[in-house]
Amino acid sequence: MPRAGLTPATVTGAGAALADEVGIAQLSMGLVAERLEVRTPSLYKHVGGLADLTHRIAVLAMTEVGDAIGDAIQGRSGREALTAAAEALRTYVKAHPGRYAAGDGAQATGPDDPLVAASERLLGCLSAVLHGYGLPPEEEIHALRLLRSTIHGFATLEAAGGFRIAADVDESFAWIIDRLDAGLQVPVRR
Amino acid sequence: MPRAGLTPATVTGAGAALADEVGIAQLSMGLVAERLEVRTPSLYKHVGGLADLTHRIAVLAMTEVGDAIGDAIQGRSGREALTAAAEALRTYVKAHPGRYAAGDGAQATGPDDPLVAASERLLGCLSAVLHGYGLPPEEEIHALRLLRSTIHGFATLEAAGGFRIAADVDESFAWIIDRLDAGLQVPVRR
DNA sequence: GCCTTTAGCTAACAACATTAGCCAGCCGTG
DNA sequence: CACGGCTGGCTAATGTTGTTAGCTAAAGGC
Numbered sequence A, B: 001m002p003r004a005g006l007t008p009a010t011v012t013g014a015g016a017a018l019a020d021e022v023g024i025a026q027l028s029m030g031l032v033a034e035r036l037e038v039r040t041p042s043l044y045k046h047v048g049g050l051a052d053l054t055h056r057i058a059v060l061a062m063t064e065v066g067d068a069i070g071d072a073i074q075g076r077s078g079r080e081a082l083t084a085a086a087e088a089l090r091t092y093v094k095a096h097p098g099r100y101a102a103g104d105g106a107q108a109t110g111p112d113d114p115l116v117a118a119s120e121r122l123l124g125c126l127s128a129v130l131h132g133y134g135l136p137p138e139e140e141i142h143a144l145r146l147l148r149s150t151i152h153g154f155a156t157l158e159a160a161g162g163f164r165i166a167a168d169v170d171e172s173f174a175w176i177i178d179r180l181d182a183g184l185q186v187p188v189r190r
Numbered sequence C: 001g002c003c004t005t006t007a008g009c010t011a012a013c014a015a016c017a018t019t020a021g022c023c024a025g026c027c028g029t030g
Numbered sequence D: 001c002a003c004g005g006c007t008g009g010c011t012a013a014t015g016t017t018g019t020t021a022g023c024t025a026a027a028g029g030c
Helices: A008-022 A028-037 A040-045 A050-072 A076-096 A097-104 A115-131 A136-160 A170-187 B006-022 B031-036 B040-045 B048-072 B078-095 B095-103 B114-131 B138-157 B168-183
Strands: none
Touching: A008 A028, A008 A050, A008 A097, A028 A040, A028 A050, A028 B138, A050 A076, A050 A097, A050 A115, A076 A097, A076 A115, A076 A170, A097 A136, A115 A136, A115 B168, A136 A170, A136 B040, A136 B138, A170 B138, A170 B168, B006 B031, B006 B048, B006 B095, B031 B040, B031 B048, B048 B078, B048 B095, B048 B114, B078 B095, B078 B114, B078 B168, B095 B138, B114 B138, B138 B168
């Protein structure tokens, strides 16, 4: 029997692809093994188990999202950067709903967990977008959370089929970015 | 052996309570049975299975959220209603993270699914909040989606422990509501 | 007080994650 | 080119969990 030549990365990749196809909740070790044309127990030579695999998929997703947004905002700023970043995230979630869902609910196991680095990278990109709005430093964290919450919420609701009414979702998204942009420009008034 | 006197509602309630305690992903039929001091197979006389139970918990959560928001916005309008609604949702998610999570990802099985009615109720409440802003009718759907995305995103990220930096989350939330309010008041400029 | 209904039970099965232990393919060294 | 250690993939086996089948006794209507 010739060897399959698996690595942790191969297994994670197959798991991520399957998560996109069948949903993260339906992902099973057996399914991954089948996709890789290998018996289930063989996977345990490369990943610690289903929980570990899910965690690795989450790291992969976070990293890919960070890259996508990082690329998208290159050379842009202000509203243009905001639009590009939001589009990039939304596009990613639509293309890879399963692996993005793995990122939700993933908990870092410690300070050296690669998940920490990946999410910091992502947050750094969103921070960069916000710099163009010249917010007072103490408000940046709030703005960051606004940005993240809105885009994350929109993308996950869309991926979950949450927008029943057929009214053009693209149009809604553009409108939302517009309002976000407006909200960030108005000076505080409290 | 005396009867336990279960009903679909009892089982759903126990499942919802457990989901809040251990997380929706850890919810199992055996756990629910143990909580109700009954053997696992007995539950199948009242709910169709784990998937059905989860769905029922989702409906329960949607209904409760709708009620909470409906109560909160009674007699308020504009910014005050917005704050009340957002606070209500966030409070609910913090108190019942498990059952709210069941609501995420729940798919209506058909037009007569009670989930449809529950979510329409919820959306209706948010719509009512928006009326105070006097938006043009064709923009209401977009504003509704903005509201829902932001609050949902914030609440789920918070529940998932997504806000690492200790910076006061309450303060962030207030700031976000403020900006949302600001963004909804500015006239369109496209 | 009987009789239908049915709630809860035991027994059994299937799917899945996981572990233990075997054996053969690869890779380095001599 | 042989040989030997390492290790990747295998089979076998175990525990957990979801689910179904079929029994029995409790509750409610006549």
